[in-house]
Amino acid sequence: MSVTEVGVPRRPLTARLRGPGAAPYVFVLPFYVLYGLFLVVPIGIGGYLSLTEWAGLGTPQWVGLANYERLLSDGSFRTAVGNTVIYVAFSVGVVVPAALLVAQALNTRGLKGRDFFRLTFFMPVVLSPIIIALVFTLLYDREYGLLNAALRGFFGWGGIDWLGEPSWAKVSVMLLVLWRWTGYLTIFFLAGLKNIPRDFYEAAEIDGAGRVRTFFSVTVPMLKPVTAFVAVTVLVGTAQILEEPMLLTKGGPGEATLSVAMFIYREAFTRQQLGYAAAAGVVMFLLVFVLGRAANAVYGVGRER
Amino acid sequence: MKAAPRSRRGLVYVFLAMLVVLFAVPLLWALSSSFKPRGDIFAYPPQPLPIPFTWENYTRLLETQPFWGWFLTSTVVAVVSTAVSVFVCALAGFAFAKYRFPGKKFLFNVMFSSLAVPFAVIVVPLFIMLIKAGVTNVYFTLIVPWLAPAFGIFMMRQYVEQSVPDSILESARLDGASEFGLFLRIVLPLLRPALGALAVWSFLNSYNSFFWPLIVVSDPAQYTLPLGIQALYGAESRQVDMVLAGSVLAAIPSLIMFLLLRKQLLDGLTAGAVKS
Numbered sequence: 309m310s311v312t313e314v315g316v317p318r319r320p321l322t323a324r325l326r327g328p329g330a331a332p333y334v335f336v337l338p339f340y341v342l343y344g345l346f347l348v349v350p351i352g353i354g355g356y357l358s359l360t361e362w363a364g365l366g367t368p369q370w371v372g373l374a375n376y377e378r379l380l381s382d383g384s385f386r387t388a389v390g391n392t393v394i395y396v397a398f399s400v401g402v403v404v405p406a407a408l409l410v411a412q413a414l415n416t417r418g419l420k421g422r423d424f425f426r427l428t429f430f431m432p433v434v435l436s437p438i439i440i441a442l443v444f445t446l447l448y449d450r451e452y453g454l455l456n457a458a459l460r461g462f463f464g465w466g467g468i469d470w471l472g473e474p475s476w477a478k479v480s481v482m483l484l485v486l487w488r489w490t491g492y493l494t495i496f497f498l499a500g501l502k503n504i505p506r507d508f509y510e511a512a513e514i515d516g517a518g519r520v521r522t523f524f525s526v527t528v529p530m531l532k533p534v535t536a537f538v539a540v541t542v543l544v545g546t547a548q549i550l551e552e553p554m555l556l557t558k559g560g561p562g563e564a565t566l567s568v569a570m571f572i573y574r575e576a577f578t579r580q581q582l583g584y585a586a587a588a589g590v591v592m593f594l595l596v597f598v599l600g601r602a603a604n605a606v607y608g609v610g611r612e613r
Numbered sequence: 614m615k616a617a618p619r620s621r622r623g624l625v626y627v628f629l630a631m632l633v634v635l636f637a638v639p640l641l642w643a644l645s646s647s648f649k650p651r652g653d654i655f656a657y658p659p660q661p662l663p664i665p666f667t668w669e670n671y672t673r674l675l676e677t678q679p680f681w682g683w684f685l686t687s688t689v690v691a692v693v694s695t696a697v698s699v700f701v702c703a704l705a706g707f708a709f710a711k712y713r714f715p716g717k718k719f720l721f722n723v724m725f726s727s728l729a730v731p732f733a734v735i736v737v738p739l740f741i742m743l744i745k746a747g748v749t750n751v752y753f754t755l756i757v758p759w760l761a762p763a764f765g766i767f768m769m770r771q772y773v774e775q776s777v778p779d780s781i782l783e784s785a786r787l788d789g790a791s792e793f794g795l796f797l798r799i800v801l802p803l804l805r806p807a808l809g810a811l812a813v814w815s816f817l818n819s820y821n822s823f824f825w826p827l828i829v830v831s832d833p834a835q836y837t838l839p840l841g842i843q844a845l846y847g848a849e850s851r852q853v854d855m856v857l858a859g860s861v862l863a864a865i866p867s868l869i870m871f872l873l874l875r876k877q878l879l880d881g882l883t884a885g886a887v888k889s
Contacts, residue, residue: 331792335708336720338701342761346739347727353738364741410632416625425629427875428636434871435640436821438839439860442846443643446853452655454642461658491636499883548731550824569733576737577828589734600729 351593357586364580375587385588387563388571391478392547395567398482399489399546404538407490411497412527426498429491440488441555445471448480448556474564477557481565484552493538500534501527540603547596568592647671647857654853670858680859682834683841686751688866690837691820694756698815699808701761706769707800711782727763732824740828754829755837759819765811771884772807773800810881813874817867838863 358375360368379385410429414422432440447454448470459466470480508530512522528535550569553559559566559574566574572592576585646654647670648663674680708714709721743754777800785795801808823839830840842863846856871878 332708332712332714332717335712335792335796336705339705339724339761339766340720342701342757343724343727346758346761347730347735350735350738350742351730353742354734357738357741410629413625413628416622418622419625425633426879427872428633430875430879431636431640431868431871434817434867435864436823436839436867438821438823438843439643439864440639442842442856442860443639447639447642449655452657454638454659457657457659487636487639495879496883499880544729544731548733550733555823569731572733572737573824582737582741585737589731589737592731593734596731597726597729 354586354589354593357583358590359587360583362582364582368583371583375584376591378584379587379591384563384566385568385571388566388568391553391564391566392549392568394478395482395485395549396543396546399485399542400539402482403486403489404493404535404542406486407493407538408497408531408535410490410494411501412523414494414498415501426491426495429494431491432488433492437488437551438555440484441551444480444484444487444556471557472561474561477561477564481553481556484556485546485549488552489542493542496534496538497531500531504530536603536606540600543603544596544600547599548592643857644861647854647861649854651854654857670854671862674855674858674862678841678845678855678859679834679836680841680862683836683838684863686835687820687838687863690752690755691816693752694760694819695812695815697756698760698762698765699811702765702811703769703801703804703808704796705761705766706771707773707777707796709766709770710773711777711779724763724766728767736825736828743829751830751832751835755819755826759822759825762815762818765815768811768881768884769804769807772804772881775884776807777803806877807881807884809874809877813870813878814882816870820867 357368359370359372361371361375362368413419414425446452450456450467450469450472453470455470456466456468459468468476470476504527508526509522512526517525548569549567550573553565553567554570554573557565559570568588569592572585572588575581575588642659645661645663648666648668649660650665650667650669653660653663653665705724709717739758743749743758748754781799782795785799790798821839822837823843826837826840827843830836833844836844838859842856842859845852845859
């Protein structure tokens with residue numbers, strides 16, 4: 309098709325001023341079709357199912373809000389919510405600061421091998437969660453695991469039942485979260501740190517600010533947008549935590565590591581309580597949505613400019 | 614700011630080196646153990662190197678398990694979903710970056726909100742919906758529902774804004790190019806690094822995904838790699854030796870993709886977050 313051919317009718321002036329008409333709608337259409345079919349419709353179905361009792365066969369029985377009432381008094385659900393809150397608190401309170409610390413170290417001027425470090429720390433995110441979980445299950449093994457072997461080697465004692473004792477199982481899940489996600493979050497902080505103009509640090513130095521002062525009066529405020537992004541991502545991500553506890557401990561021992569997402573999965577696919585699972589899903593959806601929106605409102609992440 | 618004093622930099626190196634050990638040891642242990650005879654994997658004290666060395670775990674895996682079948686399913690699913698999803702995201706990202714149209718803000722917010730919809734919430738009803746609709750084809754169920762990640766659109770929009778000047782689009786329009794022609798001939802080539810970033814991200818997501826396949830794939834003949842490895846591990850005899858060999862083999866494509874496109878991926882992921 310020749311684009312310079314003389315005599316091709318130009319579009320009328322008004323059309324050109326108004327812009328390209330239907331084109332942008334056509335361009336976003338594939339997304340919204342998929343969005344409608346595979347996101348909106350399932351949410352609708354989930355909302356409906358949450359008001360029914362259904363084991364997957366026959367017709368769902370309408371039960372009104374009974375599922376929600378049952379959730380309120382279900383000890384397992386409460387445990388799941390409690391555990392998830394612990395995971396979220398750990399991620400926001402430990403993993404995020406750890407990532408910032410690593411990013412600070414990587415941002416040291418004159419550091420050699422920065423890319424090597426960055427890649428090594430990022431590696432866990434690249435691998436399948438099932439592979440990581442299997443390797444960690446073996447490392448955590450009470451009798452033969454590398455972790456206890458190392459403890460025995462260094463301290464002469466290492467009989468921790470990492471996956472079998474309720475509190476240690478929670479710790480194991482959290483250590484895995486720390487191992488898996490720190491490097492991922494680090495790259496965001498590192499990119500943010502690189503964006504801070506050097507003059508700011510020089511000005512702080514001239515004012516006689518020490519390293520701690522500089523960190524709190526230059527780095528932290530300048531990093532606010534990145535921190536906001538990371539905090540929201542981690543908050544929303546950890547609220548849905550599923551892979552680490554499920555693959556490592558299957559939620560156990562007992563329900564010591566059960567998360568809300570795992571609770572939903574368990575009710576739906578091992579207990580065939582589809583309506584009940586859907587109700588738990590709706591509750592989780594509302595919680596995550598409200599959390600995400602609130603955090604967005606506070607930080608202004610993703611606001612259309 | 615002067616370069617950090619030598620003593621402080623030394624401390625930083627020590628700190629980072631310790632971290633490298635913590636990050637690398639689990640993976641190197643798995644790699645090394647995959648070459649050990651079964652009985653040596655859990656020897657105490659632990660042996661860092663596989664002596665005696667054996668290929669036995671690999672040969673047994675490949676001989677007794679349909680490993681290449683799993684591999685093929687995973688790869689086909691990942692490649693197809695990556696190609697389609699990158700295209701869909703780039704197109705929508707372009708529209709959000711370079712056009713003004715009524716309803717844009719609303720549509721953008723709707724798209725962005727979907728980032729906050731938990732996977733666990735969608736999974737049950739989506740599974741039921743597909744079953745009721747009689748859709749059982751593995752490729753369809755593994756690929757189609759996950760083709761349009763909002764994250765990808767967000768990332769593409771950011772990139773188009775940064776790297777496609779309005780003037781180029783305008784002059785191409787004056788030359789009579791159609792809007793879709795603009796996208797194909799001008800925008801896509803300019804977006805190449807971003808497309809690479811989104812492609813790795815999307816490939817890794819699909820290739821590594823575990824839960825959705827676990828739910829929708831019931832026929833062992835159609836297992837993906839993660840499902841196959843899980844089945845091996847779940848088997849009564851806990852075939853740790855073959856599981857480790859399989860994990861190492863399964864990790865190779867992810868690592869290659871990542872190492873080849875690492876710069877694009879890391880820069881691409883952070884581009885949206887850093888620009889305030």
